[in-house]
Amino acid sequence: MKWFEIALVVLTFATGIIWLLDRLLFARRRREAAGLLEEKEPLVVDYARAFFPVLFVVLILRSFVAEPFRIPSSSMMPTLLIGDFILVNKFTYGIRLPINNRKVIALGEPQRGDVAVFRPPHHPDQDWIKRVVGLPGDLVAFEGDTLYINGERLDYQLLGQYEGRGRGRDMTGVAVLREALGDRPHDVLESTGVHDPRGQGEWRVPEGHYFVMGDNRDRSDDSRFWGTLPESQLRGKAFLVWMNFDSSAPGWVDWSRIGKGIQ
Known part of the structure; x- marks a missing residue:
């Protein structure tokens, strides 16, 4: 059970940091580079954005509720x-x-x-x-x-x-x-x-x-x-x-x- 807990914490922080760094540093650069073209989001960012809210809720409920x-x-x-x-x-x-x-x-x-x-x-x-x-x-x-x-x-x-x-x-x-x-x-x-x-x-x-x-x-x-x-x-x-x-x-x-x- 402890290893599952460690994995949950690591995945939650990893996906959260990837998502945050992308929003603060890289998303704007991609939009400017894309111009009129459709912006293409990196796969790792797409996965981080999708999984972080789920992992965060599970971590909070499991750890504190x-x-x-x-x-x-x-x-x-x-x-x-x-x-x-x-x-x-x-x-x-x-x-x-x-x-x-x-x-x-x-x-x-x-x-x-x-x-x-x-x-x-x-x-x-x-x-x-x-x-x-x-x-x-x-x-x-x-x-x-x-x-x-x-x-x-x-x-x-x-x-x-x-x-x-x-x-x-x-x-x-x-x-x-x-x-x-x-x-x-x-x-x-x-x-x-x-x-x-x-x-x-x-x-x-x-x-x-x-x-x-x-x-x-x-x-x-x-x-x-x-x-x-x-x-x-x-x-x-x-x-x-x-x-x-x-x-x-x-x-x-x-x-x-x-x-x-x-x-």
Whole structure:
């Protein structure tokens, strides 16, 4: 995704500069040289004039308003499924420059329960998505199948067994639980008796960092394994599923997921 972002920025600036230089320096000379004849615009200028407005609008929308992402893994099931195409609000956590992700205007910070897109410190060229469970200063603990925030055990309600579809069908039969994370209750998946010892423990969240976890607790590579997430790595807040496509699922498209809000 980062290389696409770099290419978009380079193409936008290149076409814009070509168009601007032509209007300021070369167009008048061509008209004077052509005289009564029809002016012939160079092909590169013609392409720059045609593509620059489109590229500029796409760059602004993608960098500062909303960006599309595709869910490639099962780590956020059952909230997000493999094959979901989502939209991410790019200004919720502040206005950031493309490519280097530097925040230039502070507008807000992640709240507990947000589903956030970010670039993990150990894979800075990849976009990941997890749920924010720990805020700066929090003491987060995970024991067995239970999450604790600042020493308080979260409440869980067993909803039944999960029935997967498509590429997520191997999760069929695991427990679906409603986790009461503050005022943001949401569903999580838990495989009974499956506890990776590396994902058990207690962590203090430093200032300027967040603790993130996947809703599919036994299939998620998250802060339990690689540490807290620096604020500078945040990309935006996921808010909508706009398409679902999984060639392994019956019918390929789950129409019920289109337009589904992300909680």
